[in-house]
Amino acid sequence: MSEPQSEIKKLSERSREILRQIVDSYLATGEPVGSRNLSRVLPMALSPASIRNVMSDLEHAGLIFAPHTSAGRLPTQSGLRMFVDGLLEVGDLSTEERRKIEAQIAVRRTKSLDQVLTEAGEMISGLSHCAGVVLAEKQTARLKHIDFVPLEPTKALVVLVDEDQNVENRLIGLPAGLPPSALTEAANYLNAHIRGLTIAEARQAVEVELGQAKAELDKLTQKVIKAGLAEWSGSLDDRKSLIVRGQANLLKDLTAIEDLERIRQLFDDLESKRDLVQILGLAEQGEGVRIFIGSENKLFSLSGSSLIVAPFHDEERKVVGVLGVIGPTRLNYARIIPMVDYTARLVSRVLT
Template sequence: MGRRGPTAVADPRPAISRYNFSMLDPRAQTLLKTLIERYIVDGQPVGSRTLSRFSGLDLSPATIRNVMSDLEALGFVASPHTSAGRVPTPRAYRLFVDTMLAVHPLEEAVHQLATQVQTRLQPAGPQQLVASAAQVLSNLSQFAGVILTPRRSQVFRQLEFLRLSEKRVLLIIVTPEGDVQNRIIVSNRDYSPSQLVEAGNYLNAHFGGQSFDEIRNHLRGELDSLRSDMSGLMQAAVEAGSDVMADNKESVLISGERNLLGVEDLSSNMDRLRKLFDVFESKTGLLQLLDVSSRAEGVQIFIGGESNLVPIEEMTVVTAPYEVDGRVVGTLGVIGPTRMAYERVIPIVDITAKLLSNALSQH
């Protein structure tokens, strides 16, 4: 499975990510790619000897050091005070994921991953499927899974009234996505089952596919023509339905936050850890990031330090939109360290988005 670079989206990345990388010669690109790959694997600053061993280039240590100095001057690598080796910067990771990384997992591996995702996304209601997707992303990546739930329709597909007791009626609302919402209506009088069926049939026949605000406006002119014993139930149903739809807002679900406590890059610094859990607590930044990525096609990679949407330099968010019947309704992704195995996480996010889209569309 090949992969294009992340699609350009209107996110507030600084100009640093638009840098003209073509000025790097092939030798510098090879050494930088090797450095990033070794740092992802080992988590330690990479020295000249390691680069000489793994790059496949026949270069002297002095030449490698000169190239590293040039890369450092350009902002692609940095030298920690405690080591003679170097580590990649956010600018380097952006170059890596945009132009150096090729995700080509074996067909067998893709099939195995798809099977795992499908197994976890068992047939369920839309809300359960979305919640399961966040858990799938967390379990398979061993980082945190995040998903922007779809803003459900403000219209209804079908209404039904069910008598609970003498003056208590259960209003059942079915949305076009198949979500079922219930509200209890306390009425002024007792309605027979046949009257409740009549009221439901009337609303479904005349107002199915409309919002409750539209129903309210129409009913103002029609209540006089309705039997007085039914108008009260109709008005109560409209008010209860409006309350239901007012709750149908986008929200962010996160699964596996505790996985990140075991990631040294994120948890070794208390200030960094505090910022990380501030992100999870407020969710405002994640909501903005996921909303931005929903307007682009395919997998997006947001790298801390070069995207204003990611508040922690050592954090990366890999996202992809998901659809219902060809219409984008939300975004899902993985939150992890910048030092992650991108070639493994990208297919997890990509395949999960596709399979969730299929599951929601078939529901």
């Protein structure tokens, strides 16, 4: 049994139902709810006094809290997480919503993958009324030629030409004591092995061959080859394309100064691309929809936002990106979870 389910099982039926109603009220209104109002909506007959006793237990367990001096209660992030993991009844998309998503994504034809993903981000932002986010592997052109140009004893320029005749240069460090012939040997070796491959494919193929000692190259030349490919593979930020659409949706219906400050902090968070890339990268490690709530992750610890994302795959079932939405913790999880899941599945279908 999973940990969330196990924790939920520890609660009595009335505790689970009262927690569900408190969270439902919070998601619908953002306002705390008291025992008298709960007694009117609970499917079981409980007096306000009995409800207050249960609420006291839930508060002691860290699942709800009383804001200010209010008699009502709101869910804590732990309570919200327990609700999402075990009490939430996920709905299904309407026929109209499915039609809109399919019309936007299913027909790729003359569109590039970047266009498809950008439109997917815009579409899911519009349907969810949140910010849409997409993180994907950058589409890399096939390689045609690579060369090493010595600049000084410990530096060289790597010149790469792709099949579209685009030329790019990168500076790399050279190992001490490298003979001049090593750069020529490294270029010859790479040009015999990388033509027609992407950088990622070339790096993998060369690493396998060097690891199996199939290449008769000295150690210094191997270091040059690995340094050149590593530089071109780039950092995590360089290899990933991040698309964020619909940030303006997050400014709607704000009523308090603290709400404006929260959204300002969220915008600052979104500018920190590296942190967001790392969070989305976690979603690439599993199947299905992943939900990150508030301070459960470093990125949204101050803005108190939630992230709902799902991975999409290429024809080899390899995860090549994730998509989803960012919004306040008061998201309509029951509606957005299936929306993100269905959109990711459609994008995967387009890529196969």
